[in-house]
């Protein structure tokens with residue numbers, strides 16, 4: 001790279017200034033920077049990000065722009081085909097090099113390879129880096145030379161071999177190069193008619209500062225009980241809630257890893273909880289391995305035996321699930337938490353996903369798509385891999401015949417009932433004994449609690465035992481067909 005010519009830093013899913021290898025490389029090159037975020041119109045086959053994630057992107061870009069400006073820099077916003085936008089910026093600024101951090105869905109990788117080839121043909125230097133994962137998805141291999149299909153050996157291999165690179169601090173001052181920019185307001189990422197995002201702003205602070213505040217809050221207490229409390233949605237801060245920050249790269253997994261390890265080394269954190277927490281970060285890595293080697297992970301069954309699964313089509317049942325009106329309180333609480341806050345506790349994600357694919361016998365793709373639109377952390381790897389895991393079709397998946405009972409799951413993990421009472425306030429006065437199965441409560445108990453099933457709270461859309469049997473029969477049929485084939 002030449003010392004004096006500008007370098008273009010193409011921000012994508014790495015909306016941070018610290019521990020950002022592409023940004024650090026551009027600063028080290030010595031010339032002025034052109035920092036750009038492109039609203040790409042040429043990502044063939046890529047799904048546009050969902051409505052909730054658009055809300056986050058809007059705020060995250062504002063935070064990034066502010067961070068750059070406070071250091072003398074500027075974020076340029078452009079819409080168009082990435083190769084054309086970059087060529088235009090090169091023409092306008094005289095830049096001779098472009099840097100970015102890598103991304104991993106098939107459409108993005110194809111596009112990046114195309115852009116890289118075009119730039120190189122024009123004599124522009126291009127360099128890419130890893131800012132999103134601890135290790136690249138192709139890094140760890142089994143003894144047989146393939147990618148890991150089972151989590152535990154993957155985690156063991158990662159744990160044994162991963163050593164984080166030294167941290168990169170955010171640049172203190174930036175030299176910048178002027179280039180025309182679009183305005184973020186014109187991108188329409190924040191919902192307007194209607195603005196349904198009221199519950200989001202109270203719950204989240206998008207941006208790098210918000211990400212670090214969230215990490216600190218988690219490390220200053222909750223991490224120590226994580227191994228025990230992470231399955232408890234009724235306990236407010238039982239998990240880190242870092243997922244949307246990780247999704248947009250406001251913080252990187254290496255930064256989290258270093259902070260956790262430092263706390264363990266100084267005796268600040270309980271080692272077992274810290275290990276369990278890091279293993280969850282590793283589930284994210286494992287999802288990216290699966291996505292990299294199975295680019296259709298969000299569309300097709302990882303296990304092709306599930307192609308024979310007799311999924312149903314039932315728009316009314318799907319709608320009841322989406323709206324949190326199934327008549328099963330823990331399922332409804334989860335779906336309403338998702339709608340209001342753009343996030344749902346992991347244990348409840350598993351319960352609602354099991355309910356959709358087993359009790360309702362609806363295809364996991366329908367749930368994946370709803371989550372894609374409504375989750376702030378909707379992630380191309382973690383969402384697809386987790387849905388397939390719950391449905392039984394995924395890698396190292398929960399067996400399909402393990403059908404979660406929403407009543408016992410509710411009683412066990414929402415032990416205090418605080419979670420259901422918060423998100424289904426119409427059930428607030430139902431006694432604990434019947435809170436997770438109000439349909440089993442005697443009429444006088446319901447009356448005293450002010451509940452009329454079918455009016456103030458829905459009757460169950462399916463009966464648990466019958467739905468469970470239907471799911472098991474459907475699964476068995478698939479197995480029988482398999483045997484006959």
Ligand code: FAD
Pocket residue numbers: 230239240241242243244246247280281282283284285287344345346347349350353371375377378379380382383384386387390
């Ligand atoms: P913590 O418990 O604090 O974990 C820390 C981090 O580890 C998370 O932020 C996340 O990056 C990672 N992580 C934790 N659990 C998992 C997991 N099972 N798989 C992959 N990464 C994990 N996570 C997403 O980030 N995006 C999604 O779109 C997504 N969709 C899901 C869909 C279903 C059906 C299920 C069952 C899980 C899904 N998850 C998804 C995984 C998990 O539920 C969330 O990562 C977690 O609830 C986020 O909350 P947290 O940050 O407090 O997690």
